Amino acid sequence: xxxxxxxxxxxxxxxxxxxxxxxxxxxxxxxxxxxxxxxxxxxxxxxxxxxxxxxxxxxxxxxxxxxxxxxxxxxxxxxxxxxxxxxxxxxxxxxxxxxxxxxxxxxxxxxxxxxxxxxxxxxxxxxxxxxxxxxxxxxxxxxxxxxxxxxxxxxxxxxxxxxxxxxxxxxxxxxxxxxxxxxxxxxxxxxxxxxxxxxxxxxxxxxxxxxxxxxxxxxxxxxxxxxxxxxxxxxxxxxxxxxxxxxxxxxxxxxxxxxxxxxxxxxxxxxxxxxxxxxxxxxxxxxxxxxxxxxxxxxxxxxxxxxxxxxxxxxxxxxxxxxxxxxxxxxxxxxxxxxxxxxxxxxxxxxxxxxxxxxxxxxxxxxxxxxxxxxxxxxxxxxxxxxxxxxxxxxxxxxxxxxxxxxxxxxxxxxxxxxxxxxxxxxxxxxxxxxxxxxxxxxxxxxxxxx
Amino acid sequence: xxxxxxxxxxxxxxxxxxxxxxxxxxxxxxxxxxxxxxxxxxxxxxxxxxxxxxxxxxxxxxxxxxxxxxxxxxxxxxxxxxxxxxxxxxxxxxxxxxxxxxxxxxxxxxxxxxxxxxxxxxxxxxxxxxxxxxxxxxxxxxxxxxxxxxxxxxxxxxxxxxxxxxxxxxxxxxxxxxxxxxxxxxxxxxxxxxxxxxxxxxxxxxxxxxxxxxxxxxxxxxxxxxxxxxxxxxxxxxxxxxxxxxxxxxxxxxxxxx
Ligand code: HEM
Numbered sequence: 202x203x204x205x206x207x208x209x210x211x212x213x214x215x216x217x218x219x220x221x222x223x224x225x226x227x228x229x230x231x232x233x234x235x236x237x238x239x240x241x242x243x244x245x246x247x248x249x250x251x252x253x254x255x256x257x258x259x260x261x262x263x264x265x266x267x268x269x270x271x272x273x274x275x276x277x278x279x280x281x282x283x284x285x286x287x288x289x290x291x292x293x294x295x296x297x298x299x300x301x302x303x304x305x306x307x308x309x310x311x312x313x314x315x316x317x318x319x320x321x322x323x324x325x326x327x328x329x330x331x332x333x334x335x336x337x338x339x340x341x342x343x344x345x346x347x348x349x350x351x352x353x354x355x356x357x358x359x360x361x362x363x364x365x366x367x368x369x370x371x372x373x374x375x376x377x378x379x380x381x382x383x384x385x386x387x388x389x390x391x392x393x394x395x396x397x398x399x400x401x402x403x404x405x406x407x408x409x410x411x412x413x414x415x416x417x418x419x420x421x422x423x424x425x426x427x428x429x430x431x432x433x434x435x436x437x438x439x440x441x442x443x444x445x446x447x448x449x450x451x452x453x454x455x456x457x458x459x460x461x462x463x464x465x466x467x468x469x470x471x472x473x474x475x476x477x478x479x480x481x482x483x484x485x486x487x488x489x490x491x492x493x494x495x496x497x498x499x500x501x502x503x504x505x506x507x508x509x510x511x512x513x514x515x516x517x518x519x520x521x522x523x524x525x526x527x528x529x530x531x532x533x534x535x536x537x538x539x540x541x542x543x544x545x546x547x548x549x550x551x552x553x554x555x556x557x558x559x560x561x562x563x564x565x566x567x568x569x570x571x572x573x574x575x576x577x578x579x580x581x582x583x584x585x586x587x588x589x590x591x592x593x594x595x596x597x598x599x600x601x602x603x604x605x606x607x608x609x610x611x612x613x614x615x616x617x618x619x620x621x622x623x624x625x626x627x628x629x630x631x632x633x634x635x636x637x638x639x640x641x642x643x644x645x646x647x648x649x650x651x652x
Numbered sequence: 653x654x655x656x657x658x659x660x661x662x663x664x665x666x667x668x669x670x671x672x673x674x675x676x677x678x679x680x681x682x683x684x685x686x687x688x689x690x691x692x693x694x695x696x697x698x699x700x701x702x703x704x705x706x707x708x709x710x711x712x713x714x715x716x717x718x719x720x721x722x723x724x725x726x727x728x729x730x731x732x733x734x735x736x737x738x739x740x741x742x743x744x745x746x747x748x749x750x751x752x753x754x755x756x757x758x759x760x761x762x763x764x765x766x767x768x769x770x771x772x773x774x775x776x777x778x779x780x781x782x783x784x785x786x787x788x789x790x791x792x793x794x795x796x797x798x799x800x801x802x803x804x805x806x807x808x809x810x811x812x813x814x815x816x817x818x819x820x821x822x823x824x825x826x827x828x829x830x831x832x833x834x835x836x837x838x839x840x841x842x843x844x845x846x847x848x849x850x851x852x853x854x855x856x857x858x859x860x861x862x863x864x865x866x867x868x869x870x871x872x873x874x875x876x877x878x879x880x881x882x883x884x885x886x887x888x889x890x891x892x893x894x895x896x897x898x899x900x901x902x903x904x905x906x907x908x909x910x
Contacts, residue, residue, distance in 0.1 A: 345817070348765035352772075359709060359773055363780045366706070383909035387701035393694045394681045397703040404710045405717055412721065412766070416758035423748065426741045427819040429868060438825040439810050441768050441803060446824065455839050458828025469796045472779075473789035482785040483907035490782065497779050649831070650840040 208268060210335050214342075215266030218332060222260035225325050229253030232318055245315055252322060259329070275333030276526075285524025290450075291635050293515065294628075297507040301498060308487070312365035324357065334526045340514050344422040349440055349513055356506065366485035374489070382484040434518040434531050443512030444505050450520065451630040453651045461627070468620045472497075475617040477608055492601065500624055539640035546577045558647065571645055578643035578652070590618035693897055695905055702906035707781070711774035715802075718767040719889065722805075725760040726882065733812070735878035737871050740814035764806045771802045783907035791899040794892055801889050808881035811874065819869045822877070826869065829860035836860060 233249035236242045262270050276284075310316060328350075331337045341350060370380035381387060425431075438446050448457035472493075480489040487494050515522055517529035547555045558570040572579060594606040594614070606614045633639035643652040660666055661674065675684040685696045701707060732751065733743045747757055775795065778784060784792035811822045834841045835858055842853040855867050865872030900906065 345765075348762070348769060352769050355769065355773060356776075359776065362706065362709075363777070367780070380909060382701040382707065387699070387704075388908070389700050390697045391700050391703070392678070392681050392685075392697050393703070394675050394684050394691070396700075397694060397698060398691065400703065400705055400710065401713055404705075404714060408714060408717060412759060412763060413755075415762045415766075416755040419758065419762070420748075421758045421761040422817060423744060423813060424816040427814045427816055429819065429870075431816070433816055433820050436820045436824045439807060439821050441806065442825055445828075454828050454831035455833055455836070459832045459836075459839070466796060466800060469799075470793045473784040473786075473792050476785065479785070481782040483781060483783065483909045485781055494780075501776065501779075645840075648840055648843060649838055 207335065208266075210338070211266040211268055211271055211333070214332060214338055215263050215271070217342075218263035218329065219260045221325075221329055221332070222256045222263060225322070225329070226253040226256035226260065229256060229322070236315070242315075249318070256326075263333075271333050274330065276330050281334060281526040285527050288515070288522075288524040290511070290522050290631075293511055294503075294507070294631060298499075298503050301503055305495065305498070308364050309368050312361060312368050317361050317365075321357070324354070331525060336528050337525050340529075344419055345440060346513055347419060349510065352506070353510070356502070360502075363485055364487070367487040370484055370486050371488040374486070380484040380486065435516060435520055437512070437516075440509060440513050443516075444508035446520075447508045447512040447516070448627060451627065451634060453649075455649065456652065461623070464620070464623045468500075468624065471616065471620060475609070475613055475620070477613075496621065496624075504624070504627060539634065539638045541641045541644040542578045542581075542639060543575050543644060545637075547574070567647070571647060575643045575645060578641075581642060582652070586619055586622060589622065590615055593618065693901075695901065698905055699908050702908045708906060709773065709777050711770055711777050715767060715770045715774050716893065718763050718770060719893070721763045722760060722767065723886065725756055725763065726886075728756055729760055730882060735812065735874050737814065737874065740812065740874060744813045744815075760809075764809060767802060768806055771799055775799060781907060788899075788903045788907060791896060791903055794896050794899065798889065798892050798896060801885055801892070805881065805885045805889065808877040808885065811869070811877045812881065814874065822873070823869050826860055826863055829863050830855075830858065832859040 229249045230253040233246040233253065236249065237246040239246075259274050262274050304311060311320070328341075332341065340346060366381070370382075373380060437443060445457055445462055448461060451457070452461065476490075476493050478490050478493060480486070481493075514525070517523045517527075518531035518533070519535075521533050521535050523529055523533075543555060547553050556570050556574040558567040558574075560567075562570075590602075593602040595603070597603055602618075605617070609617065630639070630642075633642075641651045643650065645651065654662070670684075671687050672683040673680050675681040682696050685691050685694060729747070732747050734740065744757065748754060778792065778795065807822075807825060811818045830836045830838045832839045834845060835853065836842060837851075837853045837855045837858040837860075839853075839858075842858070843851065845852040855861065861867060863873075863876070864870075865876045
């Protein structure tokens, strides 16, 4: 979209922006109406109505697509420059982890309807104010990226829904009551016709309406005919695999594309067999299964979803990182001088050249020389997968690991810890890269084993 | 004077299809669930908590519905589409420019994206309610396979329009197979698989070749992905869905507190 001049761009996006702000306005008024009925919340309801009014004004300001007016309803260059300057793979990844932890810690406050609503408004206004930026709009409105924007909002909503139910149940359990799902009126048997069948029917109709609307409003992309000589830059996998493609920054294809995905699938399948906690079956709760909950949220929300978002919106040509409002310049170069662990060890610490296998030597001799060269990495690897879990069980006697070991037995305990350690490999490699410019822990290019 | 509705409901045709009066009273609401083939996926009665929209989000149901939408729109798309390099792209163009009700491709494409999203949300819900715990462990495993197949369905379909977006996304994705340990010719250990000094794993015999049917994304790949996308994977999904739904019932219905 960068070929477009700014005025043309505005005239294209203004209609959408106007509709978008009208939607926010309507949402806020409905919410205000709904809150109005609650005692003592009439002031808040009034505030939400005002937010709706502001959004209405924004809608009016955007409708003409006049650059002099739109200027006032978009982030100015200083803010955008500031956000871009702050953003990097490091701040982004660490930031999303911190956000998850903060959300977890303050979940009781965050799920309150008015607070959550504030969050939703924040997200929506941020989107709106950003959309007047050409570079931001160019990636977000790309047809195949629109579903991800939807995913973000849906995940936010359902996370809120589940968390608020869990918080409510946890409060009840702490008071010695049953979780809501276990109370008498909820356990009562009802006939599936009409209670469930009608719900399903309504879901089906609503979904059909959404799909029709989506299909009418947004045309499916069709680019130039395939050509095996013109490589687009960036070349991206479909969006749901972009988390894996992002892992290629840190791992070679055999890890990022084969081993780690297989471990994800295996790990997911293993969940029911390693989570021995009998509580929290059939109702929303967090307190009764904190460990499982946090592990899953870390894997799903931080490692899977935020990496997809990064891979889609923030990775441009040559897979370089670009802030939200940066132009995807295909000539930007990122310096890459990463160093292998063996290099650090032999050259840096021992002041010796790397041992080099003689290419004509017998296979076994070559392997031995390579093993010598990579000894530190190999020891680390064995220590990580084989020795760390027992150490954890010995060291953490009370809280997590030793009790787990006792209840699970050796094999299940090792499977569980090893799966978790596999999951941790990615953040560990990220950290090593950011802090030590670490390229490979074990580098055996002779046999394509770089790790 | 009987109303038109009564006449229809008392006709022999109607009665041959629905073997009971309208489900307006308790008895017939039970009978309808037992005698209708499609409805008998469901139990007759269920705990209120388990069928609450706020509990299941109806996400499994929505995913299933999207699968049906994909099946119907997919069959219609097959009427217009020939999976060859000469025709694939041209057929998509025709479909866009010359077909009445021209949102078929949109419905199919956005439906696929939506299905990927809803299957994740469904898994998310099942996790958050701890519904994978005994006795539902195995249904979770089946679910994971369904998740994988859903992604593969989407992935194989991505190639079919045969535009730049398609072949390069599939090229990037399938390049990974080149690095499969032992089975990819750039994978760890592949060099070790030799017989009498001849490499067994070459770029014309490795995992990627098996996936693409060639050394790069080309004619053979298009054919292979077409068959996978339209026949093999949907059949697999349909079979597993049958097991999945059956198991929901056999594992005691939608989960709830013990
Ligand atoms: C094509 C994909 C899938 C479809 C169409 C599907 C459909 C359904 C449906 C209709 C239900 C009934 C309850 C509900 O709607 O929530 C259900 C339950 C269930 N699903 Fe799926 N599912 C799919 C994938 C998955 C995945 C990916 C998982 C987990 C990894 C999974 C695990 C389960 C489990 C454990 C139940 C029982 C839940 C309970 O009793 O509360 N399913 N599925």
